[in-house]
Amino acid sequence: MSNFRRDPLKGTWVITENQRIRQPREFLIDRQQITMRLCPFCPGQESKTPVEVFALRPDNTAANKPGWQVRVVPNKFPLLRIEGELNPQATGLYQSMRGIGAHEVIIETPDHQRSLAQLDLAETTSVLQAYRARLLDLRQDSRFRYLQVFKNHGIEAGAPLPHAHSQLMAVPITPPVIRNELNSCREHFRSTGNCLICDLLAQEIADGKRVVFNDGRFLVLAPYASCFPFELRLFPLQHNHDFALQNDRELTDCARALQDMLRRLYRLLQDPPYNFILHTSPPIQPHVGKPDYWETLARDYHWHIELVPRLSRIAGFEWGSGFFINPLPPESAAHFLRDTDPNLSF
Amino acid sequence: MSNFRRDPLKGTWVITENQRIRQPREFLIDRQQITMRLCPFCPGQESKTPVEVFALRPDNTAANKPGWQVRVVPNKFPLLRIEGELNPQATGLYQSMRGIGAHEVIIETPDHQRSLAQLDLAETTSVLQAYRARLLDLRQDSRFRYLQVFKNHGIEAGAPLPHAHSQLMAVPITPPVIRNELNSCREHFRSTGNCLICDLLAQEIADGKRVVFNDGRFLVLAPYASCFPFELRLFPLQHNHDFALQNDRELTDCARALQDMLRRLYRLLQDPPYNFILHTSPPIQPHVGKPDYWETLARDYHWHIELVPRLSRIAGFEWGSGFFINPLPPESAAHFLRDTDPNLSF
Numbered sequence: 001m002s003n004f005r006r007d008p009l010k011g012t013w014v015i016t017e018n019q020r021i022r023q024p025r026e027f028l029i030d031r032q033q034i035t036m037r038l039c040p041f042c043p044g045q046e047s048k049t050p051v052e053v054f055a056l057r058p059d060n061t062a063a064n065k066p067g068w069q070v071r072v073v074p075n076k077f078p079l080l081r082i083e084g085e086l087n088p089q090a091t092g093l094y095q096s097m098r099g100i101g102a103h104e105v106i107i108e109t110p111d112h113q114r115s116l117a118q119l120d121l122a123e124t125t126s127v128l129q130a131y132r133a134r135l136l137d138l139r140q141d142s143r144f145r146y147l148q149v150f151k152n153h154g155i156e157a158g159a160p161l162p163h164a165h166s167q168l169m170a171v172p173i174t175p176p177v178i179r180n181e182l183n184s185c186r187e188h189f190r191s192t193g194n195c196l197i198c199d200l201l202a203q204e205i206a207d208g209k210r211v212v213f214n215d216g217r218f219l220v221l222a223p224y225a226s227c228f229p230f231e232l233r234l235f236p237l238q239h240n241h242d243f244a245l246q247n248d249r250e251l252t253d254c255a256r257a258l259q260d261m262l263r264r265l266y267r268l269l270q271d272p273p274y275n276f277i278l279h280t281s282p283p284i285q286p287h288v289g290k291p292d293y294w295e296t297l298a299r300d301y302h303w304h305i306e307l308v309p310r311l312s313r314i315a316g317f318e319w320g321s322g323f324f325i326n327p328l329p330p331e332s333a334a335h336f337l338r339d340t341d342p343n344l345s346f
Numbered sequence: 347m348s349n350f351r352r353d354p355l356k357g358t359w360v361i362t363e364n365q366r367i368r369q370p371r372e373f374l375i376d377r378q379q380i381t382m383r384l385c386p387f388c389p390g391q392e393s394k395t396p397v398e399v400f401a402l403r404p405d406n407t408a409a410n411k412p413g414w415q416v417r418v419v420p421n422k423f424p425l426l427r428i429e430g431e432l433n434p435q436a437t438g439l440y441q442s443m444r445g446i447g448a449h450e451v452i453i454e455t456p457d458h459q460r461s462l463a464q465l466d467l468a469e470t471t472s473v474l475q476a477y478r479a480r481l482l483d484l485r486q487d488s489r490f491r492y493l494q495v496f497k498n499h500g501i502e503a504g505a506p507l508p509h510a511h512s513q514l515m516a517v518p519i520t521p522p523v524i525r526n527e528l529n530s531c532r533e534h535f536r537s538t539g540n541c542l543i544c545d546l547l548a549q550e551i552a553d554g555k556r557v558v559f560n561d562g563r564f565l566v567l568a569p570y571a572s573c574f575p576f577e578l579r580l581f582p583l584q585h586n587h588d589f590a591l592q593n594d595r596e597l598t599d600c601a602r603a604l605q606d607m608l609r610r611l612y613r614l615l616q617d618p619p620y621n622f623i624l625h626t627s628p629p630i631q632p633h634v635g636k637p638d639y640w641e642t643l644a645r646d647y648h649w650h651i652e653l654v655p656r657l658s659r660i661a662g663f664e665w666g667s668g669f670f671i672n673p674l675p676p677e678s679a680a681h682f683l684r685d686t687d688p689n690l691s692f
Contacts, residue, residue, distance in 0.1 A: 007571035008546065009530050010523070014571040014670045021678045024614050027575050027657040079671060092549040093542075094570050150662035158661025167663070175667030177356070184355050196439075200354065203438040224440050225353035225360040229373050268370050277666030308665060311373040315504025316496030317513070319654060320623030321521030324360045325425060332367045 001081050002099030004173065013173060015079055015099055040076070041163035043110045049073040053104065054133050056126050069123065070130045071107045072168075078103035079169070086143070086172055102138055102170035106130050106149075112163050115153065115271070117262035118344065119164075124255035125248075127166065131278065132251065134168050135244040139283035144170040146178055146282045149243075154273025157310040174282060181279060182301060189300035197302035198239050210330050212264065212337045217250075218257035222330035222337070228312060229328035230269065230337070232261055234305040241301040243280040258305065263342040265309060276307040347427050348445030350519065359519060361425055361445055386422070387509035389456045395419040399450065400479050402472050415469065416476045417453045418514075424449035425515070432489070432518055448484055448516035452476050452495075453509065461499065461510050461617070463608035464690060470601035471594075473512065477624065478597065480514050481590040485629035490516040492524055492628045495589075500619025503656040520628060527625060528647060535646035543648035544585050555677045558610065558684055563596075564603035568676035568683070574658060575674035576615065576683070578607055580651040587647040589626040607653065609688040615655060622653040 002017050040048035043066035051064055054072040061067030074082075080101030088097040108116055108127045116127065131149050138147050151166040152159035159165075174182075188196035204210055204221050212232065213220035220234045234257050240246065246254065265272055280303040284294050318324055348363050386394035389412035397410055400418040407413030420428075426447030434443040454462055454473045462473065477495050484493050497512040498505035505511075520528075534542035550556055550567050558578065559566035566580045580603050586592065592600065611618055626649040630640050664670055 005571040009527050011526060011530060012571060014573050014672050016675055017673045018675050022674060024682050028616060093546055148663065148667055150666050152661045158659050169663055175669055177666060177668040180357060181355050184357060200439055223353065225351040225358060227360050270374060275662035275665055277662050313504050314660060315498045316621035316623050317494065317515055319621055320496050320523060321494055322523040323521055326360050327363045328368055329362050329364055336370050
């Protein structure tokens with residue numbers, strides 16, 4: 001199985017595959033597109049995946065048979081495994097722990113031909129309902145410090161399989177990116193009594209230059225310090241720390257904003273490769289860390305979705321410094337996207 | 347000109363181009379290879395670049411004319427500009443400063459056809475001498491907190507121009523990656539009295555599993571928590587915090603290890619795209635920050651070169667979490683590379 005390893009110089013954690021040693025030539029394949037004969041995510045191929053852990057399907061259809069609208073299955077080649085204990089170890093300067101976690105695939109539609117941007121509002125809402133259902137289920141396992149929902153779209157964004165899908169990974173360490181955000185929000189809350197993201201949204205609405213979509217319920221903007229061209233963030237305007245606590249109406253509102261965002265990108269940039277990541281509150285675990293840590297989390301964090309089109313690559317400067325170089329001001333990205341018609345005709 | 351912008355949620359700094367607004371279609375070009383008619387880095391094309399700031403050339407040749415072995419010029423399209431003051435500004439939650447810095451190109455050879463791995467030992471040493479000369483010159487400008495030398499090789503690693511070159515960027519903020527390393531080293535030094543990297547090298551030599559090259563002067567290893575397959579780090583075995591303080595013999599020793607590392611990768615992975623980054627001490631600036639900060643820097647930091655082949659891509663999980671996924675254990679990477687003959691026949 002895999003393990004988590006910590007770099008003593010950088011402090012980064014890496015999940016290292018230890019089970020199957022690949023040959024060097026296998027890494028050259030990554031430079032090429034993968035083609036498959038039979039798609040394991042298509043209806044009729046349900047037996048090609050592990051058994052489903054969730055599905056939205058009519059009552060008269062059987063599990064692991066066609067008829068589903070959204071289907072969630074464990075990853076057939078999971079990076080992290082659900083059975084076992086972490087067994088943290090130290091060898092000299094090095095720390096590691098076993099690769100315990102969960103790795104699931106959310107198949108967003110039975111239709112092999114349509115991408116998430118091409119789904120209708122009800123179908124998009126179903127995808128978000130599947131995220132919520134899996135988040136609510138997996139948070140019952142107290143080994144998991146964070147549940148990360150993300151989507152890779154297109155080969156350049158790390159999705160070798162073309163059939164529309166998202167992923168969920170449950171991890172036993174709070175991810176550095178999330179810890180960093182939680183700390184920024186906590187610090188702002190302590191000094192102002194406000195949610196950092198609520199304050200940031202108020203400033204963005206007053207300014208207006210970076211706003212792409214605002215229907216009074218959800219807002220999409222090009223972040224002030226966007227790392228990449230056409231990077232976008234989607235926020236609920238009403239404060240909420242936890243995506244999994246949104247009701248069906250709120251998920252429909254979220255789906256409307258997500259659809260608008262994806263369709264504008266699709267039209268403006270010719271269906272670009274992208275990643276999006278749900279940033280939401282970690283499962284509240286009063287037994288972990290300082291007891292007062294969890295008390296104000298519901299007031300000081302604010303969930304959102306971050307989307308990064310993969311039009312450019314990270315090169316030596318970015319990797320070596322941690323600085324990013326963005327050749328397009330986010331004000332221009334927002335301007336181009338506002339001018340784009342989000343209606344697709346398929 | 348560009349500016350530096352800080353994300354209030356993540357704390358990341360981004361360099362945002364503000365001068366020329368590119369059209370959305372220009373970002374689609376990045377998905378394709380760029381071809382040029384005349385290479386601006388070839389001998390005879392010296393007038394196509396800004397005037398040289400350094401060159402290794404025979405005494406009987408004139409500046410900005412052919413005859414050079416290594417040539418350093420300001421980047422024709424610099425991301426950061428050398429003239430002016432930083433003018434830090436805050437607008438509500440947002441901080442920015444002007445894009446002040448330097449951005450230079452080190453042309454490694456007059457030969458358009460040869461890559462750095464294909465240069466001989468004297469030629470490779472000349473490239474390192476050029477790095478040293480520029481580091482020593484630019485550190486006289488006290489606006490620059492860090493001088494970053496890096497190389498992008500191959501289109502997938504962010505080098506659209508094929509002629510062998512490295513780059514140097516001088517930045518007015520200590521890069522987060524470097525600050526992080528300095529902090530880890532400082533902490534280890536305070537608790538043990540030793541250099542973290544010296545201790546790490548001793549542990550790696552005793553273990554041996556991840557060592558690729560060790561001639562008693564320089565050592566190349568696959569890091570314990572490698573983020574990518576075939577990631578490598580090159581270290582001087584004798585403690586030294588500052589690359590720019592290495593003498594000619596030490597640079598020749600470094601060139602020998604670098605050449606060995608590049609040639610093993612070239613042979614094993616068919617000339618893979620890669621980035622390498624020099625990690626070295628920031629210029630010592632006793633007038634900046636706490637006065638005692640700089641006192642032990644020479645004892646607690648240890649310069650090195652980090653190399654990352656670009657065989658895989660960063661996808662949603664990595665971007666959203668800050669965790670990395672490495673499908674190849676570094677012990678296997680080191681094994682494959684040790685078994686590779688570093689001799690190239692050109």
